Amino acid sequence: MPYLIRVSSQKGGVGKTTVAVNLSIALQCSGYQVLLIDGDTVNPSVGFHLGIEDSNTGVKELLMGKVKLVNARVAHAPSGLHVVPGVLTQEEYIVNNEMMQRFTAIVKNSNYDFVIVDTAPGYAVEHMGKYYNEALLVSTPEMASVANIVRLTAWFDRMHLEHKLVLNKVKGKRYELHDKEIEEMYENRITGKLPEDDIVPLSIEDHIPAYLYSRRCNFSKGIDKLAKTYYAVPGSKVPTMRRRGLLSLLFGGRRRH
Ligand SMILES: Nc1ncnc2c1ncn2[C@@H]1O[C@H](COP(=O)(O)OP(=O)(O)O)[C@@H](O)[C@H]1O
């Protein structure tokens, strides 16, 4: 059965999509089968990060039971990662329990090792603990962001949803909160730290995830550590994505499964 991760925060702009995309790619590169779902119903951007063209079918149609997973997902050619993109829509829609039950049935019957869901800022559907194995919380090392995370964790604790905390855009400046202060507020250990890295905006601009753009940049090293320490089996096979990525960019394209 796939391990379901929800990437969450109450604040926008902290790096949820960036972490969801790059962690998915890192796990896929370690030999796992990963499905990345754009669950940000307000401002879907997974497709933009991965260079996946707009389509008419995505997560909304999947949740509404209008299409099957096989028709809603797209393969990211350079990595082989499967993606259910969000579709920009004028009509607002709220994800209800019926949709979540449908989603769980679809995902749990699939062969993926990991299903990672990028989400919109804020809370989402109730009783989420039933649907996910864990929430991966993303925060910057600033008071406003960490305080938001603490409020979110109180909510997740009540739902018995396990959570981990990743700090993103860490600059190592004096004005940032120290790890100890954050751990005291969060009442748990920090799981991972990802530095502020110019490669990230550059890679997004080029629609190539930072992990494939430059494996040696500090952000990718942080993602690697997070993936290997907490999710992937150490020492598993890592294909040479740079070459594969380049070849598929030259010869590959968007491919439906
Ligand atoms: N580690 C990082 N270093 C530098 N810039 C980053 C980093 N993580 C995210 N960003 C930038 O922050 C912006 C917001 O990130 P995003 O992943 O879209 O946040 P969210 O999904 O939480 O709204 C992006 O434009 C990205 O370029």
Ligand SMILES: [Mg+2]
């Ligand atoms: Mg986002």
